Amino acid sequence: MAAINPRFGEELKKYGAFDFNACYNCGNCTAVCSLSTEEDSFPREMVRFSVLGLEDDIKSSLKPWLCYYCGECTANCPRTAYPGELMMSLRRWLTSVYDWTGLSGLLYKSLPLSIMAFVLTALGVIIFSAVEKFDLPAIMHYGHYFEMFAILTVFCVIFIPNLIRMWWFIILKPKIKVPFKKYLSGLWELIVHMFTQKRALGCDDNQLRWFEHFILVIGYLGLLFTTVALDWFSSNSLFVIAFGYLLSIIVFAVTVIFVSERMRKRKELSKFSQPSDWLFVIWLFLMGFSAFFVRLFIDAGMLENNIWIYLLHLTILVQWALIIVPFGKWTHFLYRSFAMYFAKIKA
Ligand code: SF4
Ligand code: SF4
Numbered sequence: 001m002a003a004i005n006p007r008f009g010e011e012l013k014k015y016g017a018f019d020f021n022a023c024y025n026c027g028n029c030t031a032v033c034s035l036s037t038e039e040d041s042f043p044r045e046m047v048r049f050s051v052l053g054l055e056d057d058i059k060s061s062l063k064p065w066l067c068y069y070c071g072e073c074t075a076n077c078p079r080t081a082y083p084g085e086l087m088m089s090l091r092r093w094l095t096s097v098y099d100w101t102g103l104s105g106l107l108y109k110s111l112p113l114s115i116m117a118f119v120l121t122a123l124g125v126i127i128f129s130a131v132e133k134f135d136l137p138a139i140m141h142y143g144h145y146f147e148m149f150a151i152l153t154v155f156c157v158i159f160i161p162n163l164i165r166m167w168w169f170i171i172l173k174p175k176i177k178v179p180f181k182k183y184l185s186g187l188w189e190l191i192v193h194m195f196t197q198k199r200a201l202g203c204d205d206n207q208l209r210w211f212e213h214f215i216l217v218i219g220y221l222g223l224l225f226t227t228v229a230l231d232w233f234s235s236n237s238l239f240v241i242a243f244g245y246l247l248s249i250i251v252f253a254v255t256v257i258f259v260s261e262r263m264r265k266r267k268e269l270s271k272f273s274q275p276s277d278w279l280f281v282i283w284l285f286l287m288g289f290s291a292f293f294v295r296l297f298i299d300a301g302m303l304e305n306n307i308w309i310y311l312l313h314l315t316i317l318v319q320w321a322l323i324i325v326p327f328g329k330w331t332h333f334l335y336r337s338f339a340m341y342f343a344k345i346k347a
Contacts, residue, residue, distance in 0.1 A: 008053035017089035029073035064090035065339030071268020219250030251288030280329035
């Protein structure tokens with residue numbers, strides 16, 4: 001018999017859900033959802049499970065990840081139970097369930113704690129720079145190695161164990177048998193979803209939003225590659241320099257659109273933003289923006305007298321790499337791609 005957690009609804013509210021208890025189970029939301037199918041029917045079922053506190057059933061479900069948050073269900077709910085926002089908060093909650101450190105949950109639930117983490121990392125950068133006597137070449141050298149170290153550490157220490165936990169909840173615990181061959185043949189699905197998020201094209205509203213996301217993912221991954229592997233800030237190659245400028249412009253231009261949409265709140269999906277949503281788009285914008293100006297100051301021969309711009313960029317980078325990527329909204333990108341993979345191999 002499925003275990004019931006009577007406090008689950010209260011817990012979910014800390015992740016941004018509200019008013020889902022108003023649901024009277026009419027099924028309108030599922031009927032209008034263009035991504036819901038007979039085999040994978042949502043969001044009504046997830047609303048029901050949440051109301052009943054069926055925590056374990058939600059833990060083993062991929063359905064929260066199959067929703068791409070177009071907001072159609074919320075717009076058509078006769079009880080204003082906000083099913084789209086419930087699906088979003090389930091994704092946040094699942095992120096905290098997969099995370100073995102428990103930090104995702106703490107940061108999602110507490111804005112003061114998030115602010116404290118940002119302040120502490122900024123202080124860390126300032127103290128480190130003071131120890132290095134604000135020697136720009138030394139700080140830039142360590143900054144470059146920090147990026148590589150952070151990527152490797154976050155991947156090995158946080159992401160791999162968390163993905164194993166996700167696998168445990170979705171496949172192993174419910175005793176689903178998946179032949180090894182399927183794990184291999186499904187890998188292509190994982191790669192395709194990771195880079196294209198093609199399922200989002202199935203949302204009625206979504207062609208432009210999909211394109212913006214696609215450009216952002218390409219711009220972000222390209223900028224990461226250019227700064228880490230091609231050492232953009234030290235490169236003398238005209239091609240690498242121009243490529244880095246282009247990618248940083250793409251990142252901050254698309255994030256400006258996202259921030260302005262969240263501020264204007266015209267679309268259903270922009271109406272409700274949790275602090276984690278704001279932090280994600282603002283820090284992504286700041287990353288592209290500050291990287292662009294660091295390289296511009298290098299090319300103008302002005303960086304040595306304006307070390308603050310590099311310190312600002314480094315602070316944003318450290319906060320991004322140590323807080324938002326491992327414990328914030330960035331993880332949705334990873335878990336959603338793996339959810340598509342698990343859905344494929346389970347079928
Ligand atoms: S969330 Fe709204 S639309 Fe969906 S089943 Fe409940 S009342 Fe109906
Ligand atoms: S937000 Fe859109 S994709 Fe998600 S459940 Fe609602 S209608 Fe479906």
